[in-house]
Amino acid sequence: MERTIKPEALKATLADKHLIDVRRKADLDSSSEALPGATWHDPEKLAEWAAHLPRDRHIVLYCVRGGSVSNGVVDALHAEGLDACFIEGGIEGWKAAGGEVKKK
Numbered sequence: 304m305e306r307t308i309k310p311e312a313l314k315a316t317l318a319d320k321h322l323i324d325v326r327r328k329a330d331l332d333s334s335s336e337a338l339p340g341a342t343w344h345d346p347e348k349l350a351e352w353a354a355h356l357p358r359d360r361h362i363v364l365y366c367v368r369g370g371s372v373s374n375g376v377v378d379a380l381h382a383e384g385l386d387a388c389f390i391e392g393g394i395e396g397w398k399a400a401g402g403e404v405k406k407k
Contacts, residue, residue, distance in 0.1 A: 306377055307391045308363060310400035321357055323364040325376050326394070330367050336404040338365065338397065346372050349379050356380070362387035369393035 313320070322341035324331065331343060344352045346366075356362060362385055366372035373389035380387035390397050398404060 305388050306374075307369070308388045309391050310397045310402050313363060313390060313397075314400070314402060319361065320363045321360040323356075323362060324366075324394075325364045325372055326366045327372060334367075334394075335406055336394065336398075337407040338394065339403055339405045341365070346376050349376060353380060353383055353385075356385055358385065360386075363390060364388075365390040365393050365397065367393045368395050 317340075322338055324337055324341045324343040325346045326334070326343070327347075328345060337343070362380065364373055364376055364387065366389070369389055369392045373393065377387050377389050392399065394404070
């Protein structure tokens with residue numbers, strides 16, 4: 304399973320992905336933007352929500368810059384047998400590549 308996806312590649316296949324925002328609560332609260340269609344899940348409570356994720360869709364998640372938060376969540380989801388990756392550069396990389404964001 305791939306660990307990351309480039310923003311440019313994601314733009315072409317966004318419609319069939321299950322998007323998850325895993326920014327820490329403080330980072331989420333300090334931002335006014337999110338990817339359209341993404342749902343937020345607290346990375347600190349991963350054990351509570353991971354079992355409810357779809358097993359039949361590719362899961363793409365993002366944090367602020369695609370660092371330790373995304374890496375940790377992807378590792379945990381892979382351990383559960385889920386097809387998951389994270390956006391290279393996080394939401395900041397997505398925006399830099401011209402990806403659409405919405406006001407949250």
